[in-house]
Amino acid sequence: xxxxxxxxxxxxxxxxxxxxxxxxxxxxxxxxxxxxxxxxxxxxxxxxxxxxxxxxxxxxxxxxxxxxxxxxxxxxxxxxxxxxxxxxxxxxxxxxxxxxxxxxxxxxxxxxxxxxxxxxxxxxxxxxxxxxxxxxxxxxxxxx
Ligand code: SF4
Ligand code: SF4
Numbered sequence: 001x002x003x004x005x006x007x008x009x010x011x012x013x014x015x016x017x018x019x020x021x022x023x024x025x026x027x028x029x030x031x032x033x034x035x036x037x038x039x040x041x042x043x044x045x046x047x048x049x050x051x052x053x054x055x056x057x058x059x060x061x062x063x064x065x066x067x068x069x070x071x072x073x074x075x076x077x078x079x080x081x082x083x084x085x086x087x088x089x090x091x092x093x094x095x096x097x098x099x100x101x102x103x104x105x106x107x108x109x110x111x112x113x114x115x116x117x118x119x120x121x122x123x124x125x126x127x128x129x130x131x132x133x134x135x136x137x138x139x140x141x142x143x144x
Pocket of ligand 1: 016017018019020021022023024094095113114115116117
């Protein structure tokens with residue numbers, strides 16, 4: 001019997017952001033690493049000092065975004081993320097966190113807070129597609 005060819009999956013097979021804004025709420029935000037900081041400064045077109053003063057909360061070596069009215073300073077209820085191109089990698093990655101693949105409870109926790117996760121899929125189906133997408137992404141990176 002011949003081996004079936006793996007279908008080409010799309011991100012939309014497992015996730016499609018509804019722009020509900022839930023992941024931008026809370027009294028803390030994700031941390032920005034050095035590359036995140038550089039990207040944000042560039043996208044905002046401000047100096048690092050201006051960006052830090054207007055948008056960041058710096059605690060020791062930890063840089064986060066400031067919070068306004070219980071959400072990230074860049075979140076606008078009508079427009080969503082207003083720094084989309086300059087958002088940190090953790091915001092880009094969410095909600096497809098690799099920990100989903102190692103622990104089903106992480107999948108259920110994330111799926112419960114993110115309406116963009118396709119709820120019609122079982123954990124096994126979701127993980128299979130997510131894994132295939134990650135492998136595809138890694139292959140693309142290696143191929144330049
Ligand atoms: S919680 Fe999910 S659906 Fe809502 S904005 Fe965040 S990623 Fe999109
Ligand atoms: S940077 Fe954008 S995506 Fe990330 S928490 Fe702030 S508003 Fe949300």
